[in-house]
Amino acid sequence: MKKIKEYGLITLGVFLVAISVTFFLKPNNIAAGGTTGIAIIINSFFPALSVGLLMLIMEIFLYIIAFIVIGNKFxxxxxxxxxxxAGIVGVLEKINPNNHAVTNDLFLAAIFGIFISAIGMAIVFNQNASTGGTDILAKILNKFFHLDIGKALLIVDFIVTLFAAASFGIEIGMYALFCVIINGFMIDYVIEGLNMSKQxxxxxxxxxxxxxxxxNDLNRGCTVFTGTGVYxxxxxxxxxxxLNRKEFIKLKxxxxxxxxxxxxxVSDAHEVLGEGFKDIVGEN
Known part of the structure; x- marks a missing residue:
């Protein structure tokens, strides 16, 4: 049952990312890093190759390289x-063959696209998974050039946005870079919200x-301390x-x-690890 829930949430998160790509980012040529951004750039030169197909090819290729170069760590x-x-993006492209965008305003497309994508990515990350792609490239850079994973991710995504600027113009390239920067902050913010508990x-x-x-009623643990009131x-x-929010209301x-x-x-606990909450060591 736990596995079904985990994979169900991963599927939901991935679906939100795919919605963002298909209806906000791709129609406006906003290549906001990762294999998705690379696929959007290639698709602009070779429209016959769909973004979903390009993502699938890159994912398979990168996983093969990862297993050869850095071992079975995925x-x-x-x-x-x-x-x-990649599969869901491919299906949505069939549903939206004319590349219709929800909005053609670049600012709105960037804001809503990255907002929806960040929620989806946060859900995926919260299940101890990722969508691969950029992560794999970052790990390869980490292995051969000893760069921190965070810096390696930023370098990879920055290179993608440079290609976006060269392909679609400086303005769209700047929007792509804006999305890359904001995305990381938003993912962290959403994950904190998903994991927020009350101590x-x-x-x-x-x-x-x-x-x-x-x-007995909340099925949670508690600890008792002895204390002395100074006054x-x-x-x-x-x-x-x-406790989580709902449990705290019941307790109150x-x-x-x-x-x-x-x-x-009462104070906020941004992350709680251990029995009854998130596992300290989660599997990918």
């Missing part, structure tokens, strides 16, 4: 995502009832737990019922 989910992206400290005389509710000089217990409503004088502090 998991099944990454291979699935890369090939699925909660509770001081209450009814800590036993609250802890039982957390364990009152009285000892008590402090509960610590981490429960605490209202059992102890209206409870003291609660």
């Amino acid at each position: 998991g099944a989910k990454t291979i699935y995502a890369g090939l699925m992206l 909660i400290l509770i001081i209450s005389k009814n800590y036993k009832d609250i802890s039982k509710y957390i364990i 009152t000089n009285s000892s008590g217990y402090v509960l610590y737990t981490v 409503n429960y605490i209202k019922e059992v102890d209206r004088r409870a003291f609660i502090t």
